[in-house]
Amino acid sequence: MIGAEELRALTGKLLDAYPPATTDRTDFLRARFDAGLAWVHYPVGLGGLDAPRALQAVVDAELAAAGAPDNDPRKIGIGLGMAAPTVLAHGSDEVKRRFLRPLWVGEEVWCQLFSEPGAGSDLAALATRAVRDDAGDWIVDGQKVWTSSAHTARWAILIARTDPDAPKHRGITYFVCDMTDPGVEVRPLRQITGEAEFNEVFLTGVRIPDAHRLGDVGDGWRVAQTTLMNERVSIGGSRIPREGGMIGKAAATWRERPELRTHDLHRRLLDHWVDAEVARLAGERLRQQLVAGRPGPEGSAMKLAFARLNQAISGLEVELLGEEGLLYGEWEMRRPELVDFTGRDAGYRYLRSKGNSIEGGTSEVLLNIVAERVLGLPPEPRNDKDVAWKDLAR
């Protein structure tokens, strides 16, 4: 298998052939992909070299040192983190060759058409229908929601119901959907913060060639697990300094504004400070477990802890600000490209953090998962598993 030295040499060759200072950004990224240095653990010909995933850091360090542009992964997170692993695992050779390069380079943005107004926590109950026509294409009708990047996306990963007579998990099929199809309508979904990070997507007679199906007909739920498993892989990457998150903002306000202090707020601030420091230590412990090759189930605790902390701390901060807490930066409807949970003002942080216990799995569902998978508690009795989807209550 390829090693660090060879990767360094290949990176050197790429930099010689395409000097970052004089090469167009997109040209450089395409060349990097073609050299197999995009994601080295991917197969040869698809941006990788079948190298160990850990060696990506070697390439990244060399390229960063040379001042090479990157593909700005924060802006194409859904493509890189969710669509790509699914395309790789379940796509035909032709599909992989067509999609992966522009995805990685960032020329084509991806979004995810999973959640629906009637299928949130119970995603498998989704109602968007895909029906095959005489030509063998799929015709899709339905509505999706909470879709980030839909307004900039060229492609979407989509799950839709292809067999309403099967129980809900078994009648779903997974597709790649063309967001430029005339049947796709994207509307901004304005949030309680005033801005719209997400969209509603209406699908009316959208045509998808059968070649853009990922996995077998009716096997979409299993394919979707590839996508969802990759959603939370980034936890535990780096060390966080003390007062590194939301608590840093509240603590700074406390220190800078003695006139705002009250005894009640002091006690509560210290409660949160302790909780935040403990959450930081727990994150550090998780990181050490991962480094030692002993990952535990603690990762699922982190999202729950941070949701609660962010909400409590930002709520306290608004209160601490008193008269200023009555004001809000601006309500103008904006479409932010990136979201910073600790950005803007305390009022924004307070409102945005309300989503932290809903997005990516509600805290209530995550508590069920902890209870059942970590603690081994018995599941609630269910009456939806063996019933045809069309007969479910809705």
Add this chain to the structure above:
Amino acid sequence: MTDVTESAEPTEPPLDLLYSETEEDLRAAVRGLLADRAGHQVVLGLIESDSPYVPGLWKPLAADIGAAGLLVPEKLGGQGASHREAAVVLEELGRAVTPLPYLSSSVVATETLLALAGESEAAAGLLAELAGGRTVAVLAVPLSTAPGAELPLTGPVAGVADAAIADVLLVPRADGLYAVPAAEATVEPQTPLDLTRPLARVATGEGSGTRLAGPEATGPAVRRGLLAGAGLLASEQLGLAEWCLEETVRYTRERHQFNRPVGSFQALKHRMAQLWLDLVGARAAARAAADSLATGSADAPLIVAVAQAYCSKVAVRAAEECVQLHGGIGMTWEHPAHLALKRAKSDQIALGSAGRHQDVIAALVGLEPPV
């Protein structure tokens, strides 16, 4: 959406928050011993007798396993281990709610003597006795005393933990720290909330005993002993909370009402899952406190205060949930849940309340109260 907050990574070396293989071996040895000799039913049978201490348990733990000497360097007669290993012993003692003078003698008194052993031969001699598990000594201050709190320097002292089983009392007086043989002291038992940690009123005659240190050295030595005690108490609280959760999960899986295990109801599951989250934090905090003490980190006073402020609440919450989620059986004397509840509640006060530790944090990180 992506969270784009980026902060510089800290540069100081991180605390080691994991358990080493040696620590896991030590845990297995202690757990095995306690399971054999001091199960909850044994403890329940002893708590209303003259002495709750399980007969014949101290020597195998303190001397044979060597737990009493973990904090003491080999050249001073100990095992040359650290607070990390002692913390693991305390996790197990917390799980089993064992009545033993480990925290009082092998941590608080031992750490106090460690601070004096270089200057005082008498302290070094006593330390070696403690480390070998041959002598039990306790500091004659109320169990509620926080690190750095003012010490009682005259008169009888109430609320002294494990005085009833101590061979020697370490008595802070205005002119220094004295080692007073228990035979020369009056030890009057009190009725404790936590029957597994006996409390007593201790009186010693003025000038009795051997002086180990003068007044200047006494304060810092006692403070060091109490800081180690507070830091490692977090591990006792962690172990106790862990037992409470495990026992509650086990019980609610088996207990059936409404034709299903009660543990399948979300109302109960969420409470247990929440406790598990609290335990993830408590484990990180307790490990951080133990490691910061073991490495002599300048951050130790802050991390100990954080661990106490957090773990004392988690232990109480876990024990309270244990009683509640067990339903009627949890309210009975025959079930061990009340052992954990009483220990957790008195641990909340021991070595400084959460509020006192938060005051320390406020001062250390510059979050001053209103003027």
